[in-house]
Amino acid sequence: MKRTFGLCVLFVLIGLGRAAGDAPIMKLDEVRPGMKGVLRTVFEGTKLEDIPVEVVDVIRRVAPGRDVIVIRLLGERIKGTGVARGMSGSPVYIDGKIIGALSFAWPFLKEPVAGLTPIELMMRVKQTDLEREVARNTLTWRRSETIPSVRLIERVLAPRPTTSFIGPASMRVLKTPIGVSGFSKASTDVLSERLRLFDVTVVQGGGAGAAGGAPNAKLEPGGPLCVQLIRGDLEATAVGTVTEVAGNRVYAFGHPMLGAGRIDLPMATGRVHMVVPSQQISFKLSSADTLVGKITLDHVTGIVGEIGKPPKMLPVTVDVRRRDVASVTHYDFEVIRDRRFALSLINAALTGTANVAGKPHTQSKVTVKATIDVEGYKPVEIADIYGGPQAPMSATGVLVMPLGHLLHNPFTPVNIKSIRIDTEVTPGDPRAVIRYAETDKHDYQPGDEVDVSVTLQPWREKVVIRHYKVKLPEDLGEGKLTMLVCDAATDSRMESGEMPHLGRPENVEALLEFFRRRRPSTHIVFRLSRLTAGMALEGRELPELPASVISVLGKQPPLGVSRFATPIVTRVGTEFVIMGRHQLQIQIVKH
Numbered sequence: 001m002k003r004t005f006g007l008c009v010l011f012v013l014i015g016l017g018r019a020a021g022d023a024p025i026m027k028l029d030e031v032r033p034g035m036k037g038v039l040r041t042v043f044e045g046t047k048l049e050d051i052p053v054e055v056v057d058v059i060r061r062v063a064p065g066r067d068v069i070v071i072r073l074l075g076e077r078i079k080g081t082g083v084a085r086g087m088s089g090s091p092v093y094i095d096g097k098i099i100g101a102l103s104f105a106w107p108f109l110k111e112p113v114a115g116l117t118p119i120e121l122m123m124r125v126k127q128t129d130l131e132r133e134v135a136r137n138t139l140t141w142r143r144s145e146t147i148p149s150v151r152l153i154e155r156v157l158a159p160r161p162t163t164s165f166i167g168p169a170s171m172r173v174l175k176t177p178i179g180v181s182g183f184s185k186a187s188t189d190v191l192s193e194r195l196r197l198f199d200v201t202v203v204q205g206g207g208a209g210a211a212g213g214a215p216n217a218k219l220e221p222g223g224p225l226c227v228q229l230i231r232g233d234l235e236a237t238a239v240g241t242v243t244e245v246a247g248n249r250v251y252a253f254g255h256p257m258l259g260a261g262r263i264d265l266p267m268a269t270g271r272v273h274m275v276v277p278s279q280q281i282s283f284k285l286s287s288a289d290t291l292v293g294k295i296t297l298d299h300v301t302g303i304v305g306e307i308g309k310p311p312k313m314l315p316v317t318v319d320v321r322r323r324d325v326a327s328v329t330h331y332d333f334e335v336i337r338d339r340r341f342a343l344s345l346i347n348a349a350l351t352g353t354a355n356v357a358g359k360p361h362t363q364s365k366v367t368v369k370a371t372i373d374v375e376g377y378k379p380v381e382i383a384d385i386y387g388g389p390q391a392p393m394s395a396t397g398v399l400v401m402p403l404g405h406l407l408h409n410p411f412t413p414v415n416i417k418s419i420r421i422d423t424e425v426t427p428g429d430p431r432a433v434i435r436y437a438e439t440d441k442h443d444y445q446p447g448d449e450v451d452v453s454v455t456l457q458p459w460r461e462k463v464v465i466r467h468y469k470v471k472l473p474e475d476l477g478e479g480k481l482t483m484l485v486c487d488a489a490t491d492s493r494m495e496s497g498e499m500p501h502l503g504r505p506e507n508v509e510a511l512l513e514f515f516r517r518r519r520p521s522t523h524i525v526f527r528l529s530r531l532t533a534g535m536a537l538e539g540r541e542l543p544e545l546p547a548s549v550i551s552v553l554g555k556q557p558p559l560g561v562s563r564f565a566t567p568i569v570t571r572v573g574t575e576f577v578i579m580g581r582h583q584l585q586i587q588i589v590k591h
Helices: 002-018 127-131 152-159 185-195 341-352 390-395 398-406 488-498 508-516 545-555
Strands: 037-043 048-063 066-073 090-096 097-105 113-118 176-182 202-204 224-232 235-246 249-252 259-274 282-299 302-307 314-323 327-335 364-374 378-387 414-427 431-439 451-457 464-469 481-487 524-535 561-573 577-579 581-588
Touching: 037 097, 048 414, 066 097, 152 341, 152 398, 176 185, 176 282, 185 202, 185 302, 185 341, 202 282, 224 282, 224 341, 235 259, 235 282, 235 302, 235 341, 259 302, 314 341, 327 341, 341 398, 364 390, 364 398, 378 390, 378 398, 378 508, 378 577, 398 414, 398 508, 431 481, 431 561, 431 581, 451 481, 464 508, 464 524, 464 561, 488 524, 488 561
Parallel strands: 176 202, 314 414, 431 577
Antiparallel strands: 037 048, 037 090, 048 066, 066 113, 090 097, 097 113, 176 235, 224 235, 224 259, 224 327, 235 249, 249 302, 259 282, 282 302, 314 327, 364 378, 364 414, 431 451, 451 464, 481 524, 481 581, 524 561
């Protein structure tokens, strides 16, 4: 019985040993200058081609734990394009043994010379390393930080790489092309800017193949490997080359894609439309074909994938109605769920959706409604109206601000089930500036209704005068009372100072409720200077506390208790996007 068990263990170990690589490996110590071999890659379609190569030399310790094999590519086939972006990961063989993956290059070379990542380094990453890998660039906001945090969103929208590499004589990583389709120029420019610090280049490309892709598509050394960041009506796909397939594990690129550590991204086969020649450095124009698994690790020496079930992505639906050009456009696409990059990708994708029938006129009204469906919570619905030249771009903030805070909340991970955006563009600029405000008289009694006349200056139109009723509290004392007539942005800023507990949620539900309370920019707001003191416990208001208790607690609040001041506010909707503010005074008298 023991002997049988021992044999079984032996066979399992032998099987694991064979799974380390389908091709025999030539160790780095065996590689010598002048050795001849071939580089395997695809120039068109899925056809594998072998390019003759010669080893120039092995350069040791170009970076901590990094060695580089320098090769020269030979033959007529490579002369027209030279080393191209998208070739990253192309395996090099000598005497049938794999020595490494094409990974590095120099721009503007007179002959095709490149650097390889030794295959030993690429395949050194084990499953245990996957479990221990921790991303170093994950962001969150501190519980003490007031939301909404513009600084947080700026950091999330502009992720930074955790690793960088500069080799001998300024040898650089061969940048990974990210082909986009369905993107407007504005979207492409935004994505390029957001990822500019990474070793990637965003290029206009083609969409994925037909649903289901090629029935017999498979990943093989030298063939295209696609990582789908966005797929559907809008697509963004990173393209490289398979280095080795060992069992159900796939090794590719020979360098980081985004340097994200542990990841869960869709992995697909692909096809090369052509290699676009360039004097600086050429690139492969490719598109994804068939989903075959997932990328699980984005490591300093390459990416690692598993053949099998692909990961779930975040579905996004966008409807754009252009009343100015009688156009309706519908988008369905999916985005990776990696919270480090999802917001940047969504923001870039949405930036140009309103431009599908041409860029809206600078005097346009953009109405937008965003719905975020979060598992276990009531959906968050936020709507607003924008005007002016930046209106289409500003409208994306309706989604970006709450989504960024949700993805990076410090409480608990959330599962966002879906996102929906409804946008309508109509002619005419909706902006109006508050020029002046006055009341019908100067003296009022507590409980009176004040008639406030507000002079508004619409954009490039004649002034209009609107009358609004503001109810005074019954318990007002005698004396002067200041009234501020302002826009919603000013109101929000003042409220964050008066009621700070609202901007410091203690859980996901309170965070969602904060964004549900968001007030549209079409409100005109009347704020009275009298404030009522109150206390909050871990973000929850305590309305029944006597004034004496509030006074005592307010001097030295216990942990979790905060003091706030409730303003007397009247908010009224208008047909304009309100801008500006005006202050006036009235006298409270008692007869």
